Amino acid sequence: MMEQLKEDFIALFGGVKEKVRIFFAPGRVNLIGEHIDYNGGYVLPCALQIGTYALVRKTGNPFIRFYSKNFPEEGVITVSYEDLSYHVKHGWANYPKGIITAFQSFCPIHTGLDILYYGNIPNGAGLSSSASIELVTAVMLNEVFEQNIDMIDLVKLSQKVENEYIGVNCGIMDQFTVGMGKLDHAILLNCQTLEYRYLPLEMTDCTIVIANTNKKRGLADSAYNERRATCEAAFLKLRQHVNIESLGDLTSKQLEQYEHLLSPVEKKRVRHAVTENERTKQAANALEQGDLFRFGELMKQSHISLRDDYEVTGTELDTLVEAAWKHEGTIGARMTGAGFGGCTVNIVKDEYIPSFIEQVGREYTQKSGYEASFYVVKIGDGAREITEEKEMRL
Template sequence: MEREIVGKFVELYGGEVSGVDKFFAPGRVNLIGEHIDYNGGYVFPCALDFGTYAAARKRDDGKVRFATLNFDLRVEIDIEDIRYRKEDDWTNYPKGVIKEFIDMGHEVGGFDILYYGNIPNGSGLSSSASLEVLTAVVVNELFDCKEDMVEMVKMSQRAENQFVGVNCGIMDQFASGMGKLNHAILLDCETLDYEYAPLKLDGYKIVIGNTKKRRGLADSKYNERRSECQYALECIQKELDIKNLCEMDVETFDKYKHLIDKDVPRDRAKHAVEENVRVKEAVEALNEGDIITFGKLMNASHESLRDLYEVTGVELDTMVEEARKIEGTIGSRMTGAGFGGCTVSIVKEDSVDEFIRVVGKNYEDRIGLVPEFYVANVGDGAGRIK
């Protein structure tokens, strides 16, 4: 891929291969810790070994030329005039990142860039964050801006929030930028405190299943869930001095849950508190090399998201049900916002082919959609390719 993208770059923009720099930023998957980042809880993502590549070279003028091997659209802008334009489509993400550097006082000149992403579109594996973090690394390297990775992660999130207008959290950009080979990241999204946990998957693989169900409900239901959690928090705050639901352990929640006078917000709060505990237990299990317990916690996470938080839907539930029928599956759950998108499963290496064949057929027979599966390795964060 690295050689191919440089060859295509020279075909497109001319010049010599020797003057072209190569970069990569991964996609991510969240292994456990769903719908609790906005409740003061932890997430536990890892970077994947597929993502977005770029070849880039500085120019002598103030022009930036964008192209990708994924789509036909090419865009040229002037570095002095970076604006959001709907017709510029995917290039608004990198444009927003470039503007972040300029707004911070960095002297950024013109450059040519060619992208290629092998994250499936609409899979929920974070293609936009990968594109943003990748662009930040490119600009930082080409123009010697000397920003550290955590700052570039924040800049990438701001670009998506403020320039593109998508109100995403920081997990996706953080995992893409700060990923570490064979490790997952325990991240507090509020403080950005983090630690790495070894993901020793000897004899096992991470298999991501794309339901191919478009996540049409996710945005409206996301806002609904947030408001239900806020209601639950306000009820408990009448007697307990907390800022977030996830400050409580299960014992504390059980003591004060009677204050939540509606069943649905009480269920949402119960999920948040228990899921946060599961994340901590999952990290402990991995630190002890106990992948079986980790798989059981993944299963419990899905059941809570299905029964208490109600964000799964028939497609995700069916794929998880079929995944768990395979003897080599030790854990399977939805990942992401829900109502479509992907599942993540930990599967014995010698059962992966059977998993993909049998789960794929049974899911298609039951749902009528043809799923896709990706066998993922845990990769490093974004950077220049030497």
């Protein structure tokens, strides 16, 4: 595939392959700890071996040329350094444009660039394609212009771009996982302090299977903003009585003591945030003890909390997850991402994967009318340059 991408680059921009460099940033899936990153709690994601490739070459031109193989109908998008502002007409290219704009604070860039992007993350699946294109661009600029910027700073830069340039008020989990992922490991991340540790995710006889509802997440953005605002309002009430910096600091016992301060809806939302945070820490302990079945049970509890207390699942996600729970090869299953469509994450015994896909897919279609897509994925490393040696292993 690397050779084909280089040929595509040369066919599009001309020149020779030898001067083209290749970078990669993964997608990510969150195994447990949903709607927690903006509440200052713990999350437990991992990077995937699918993601976004960026091929780049310096030029002598005073502009940047962007092209995506995923959006060929948009052709080559040419942008001058004199105007790197957000433009709706530039669509997907606003993500790398935002990174280039932010990167100017580290290193003023005037050298021309030709960049070809290709992503094999399923569109709209909630596996962080936006964070992937942000980090692959940030790492690319860091290496091409030899800035030696720490990965954590590139992660923070990418989140800032998504918040302020793109206008999506996301937490830091996506960018952190894409930048800091590690092969065959999950990351236990404290979203308040950015303290983290890697946990071996040894799945010798099972694999992660992503199931996409293929339902457009029409309510996800508005519901996300609403849930976030509710949690922030509840936090302001609680912090007047409890010494906490975020809902991630609150315990179930403290919530029980002070829940009378909250409205019924606030109480449900906070209960999810608090119990999900506790579940995530328990899940980390289960991984460290090699107890994948306990981990799977915590995934189930997470989905139930997201369904009943946070109310972000919906018919399609519930149908997919409940079908997975009934299958004999399932170790754990839950929704992942913002909710109201998107994906479920499942840990499935290898020998049962074909029947899992067939049976769960059939039941989902019968009950929902949609056809699910399934992706068997492996855990991978974070954003990086693809060298000749690594290319040989792909």
